[in-house]
Amino acid sequence: MGARIRELPAQLPRSFDKPDEPWYRYVTIDLIFYVLNYSLFHPWTSWVLVLCLRAQLTPYENTEMRIAIGWAILMSAKSIFRIFSDKIAFGAPREVELSDEVIVITGGVEGLGGLLAETYGMRNANIAVLDNKKVTEDEAEEKGVLYYDCDVGDAEQVEAVAKEIAEDLGAPTILINNAGIVRPQSILDSTAEDVEKTFRTNTFSHFNTLRTFLPYMLQERRGTIVTVSSVLGHLGAANLSSYTASKAALLALHHSVKAEIAQLPDGKDIKTILVSPGQMSTKMFEGVQTPSNFFAPLAAPVDVAKEIIKLVEKGEGGEIAVPLYAKWIQILGILPAGVQTLVRRWAGVDTAIAKSGLANKTVVSEKSAF
Structure with a gap:
């Protein structure tokens, strides 16, 4: 017989005790911003868009390519600035075990x-x-x-x-x-x-x-x-x-x-x-x-x-x-x-x-x- 598995009490969040609400009640500015942060505002996604345009042989001088490259550079600069800002404000992280x-x-x-x-x-x-x-x-x-x-x-x-x-x-x-x-x-x-x-x-x-x-x-x-x-x-x-x-x-x-x-x-x-x-x-x-x-x-x-x-x-x-x-x-x-x-x-x-x-x-x- 193996060791007995420890049983832990669990309680569902309070929202589960409430009746279902219309779908639009779950749409908030926080949800929209969260999705944008991992898509349009994310530097990796921005550069993927540039690569997709190049895969279609879109010339660099085309307007859509210039906009995509400019946006990717802007999002990358924003992310780099945030990293340095946090480093200056809060210092290097400590090791936690x-x-x-x-x-x-x-x-x-x-x-x-x-x-x-x-x-x-x-x-x-x-x-x-x-x-x-x-x-x-x-x-x-x-x-x-x-x-x-x-x-x-x-x-x-x-x-x-x-x-x-x-x-x-x-x-x-x-x-x-x-x-x-x-x-x-x-x-x-x-x-x-x-x-x-x-x-x-x-x-x-x-x-x-x-x-x-x-x-x-x-x-x-x-x-x-x-x-x-x-x-x-x-x-x-x-x-x-x-x-x-x-x-x-x-x-x-x-x-x-x-x-x-x-x-x-x-x-x-x-x-x-x-x-x-x-x-x-x-x-x-x-x-x-x-x-x-x-x-x-x-x-x-x-x-x-x-x-x-x-x-x-x-x-x-x-x-x-x-x-x-x-x-x-x-x-x-x-x-x-x-x-x-x-x-x-x-x-x-x-x-x-x-x-x-x-x-x-x-x-x-x-x-x-x-």
Whole structure:
């Protein structure tokens, strides 16, 4: 008898629980851009078109041949520029071997963090989750994840748990700061306690974990730090003042930490990744409608997790923004004030929470991001 195959729990994505929708609901600008990136905008495909024209004995002086060659050169130049730009911004990738890494995820019981933890658990990685939510021993064993009961907003608890992780698994080398809560309420209805709790979980926790786990990475001379912020950190939104402010702080924190690590002698192989997703299909903002399914579709947690895992395992630093509009949201800030106002009205960013009925309700907590 061979070794018994380990059975792993599986749960279908939430979209499978919903009734089928018309085909055009699945057509989004993200899908179109994805297809174009691997066809018309891809340098290899562009040069294949040139070769096809030559196979038909098309003369070089013909207009269609000149256009094809010009386009191929432009796409090749774009790709080369991007490679050099990323190299300058994020440096050379570090070598990553999962068996030699210790991954720490805050808020890793549910949502995006839970998906990351379970994915790495299935791959037998050394994974530690810091969360207040309880997980049974049987469930933890099935997922192959070690769960530590920890309030990441409490510096002393984080320091104590870090010592346990170092003894149980080894020195932490990958930190995914994902924990987050939201209190959808107007600033007039908020209390000092509400705001403090939001910042403790969403912002102060990052300071706690960075101060605690970064020394381990410097000691190992390698590491990756993932900061999960939100597209709302760039925008702000009515009835989400404490949440958006706490996420905006993470944008500045990420850039500051990246600059400090670059100045440390042992920080050469410590990479930083900033994640700024748009609205994800999790419980956190369930019921909030996007202004356009075509231009601003919901981001599936699996798509965000896939991008994070890809950068982490390639040993690269970078910035992740999903869906497509999240990549260009900063452009809104340089537009004339009147245009910004019109765009916000069209998008409904300041009325979405009120219309969804979430405003001033009980705390909605989910280890995820919007």
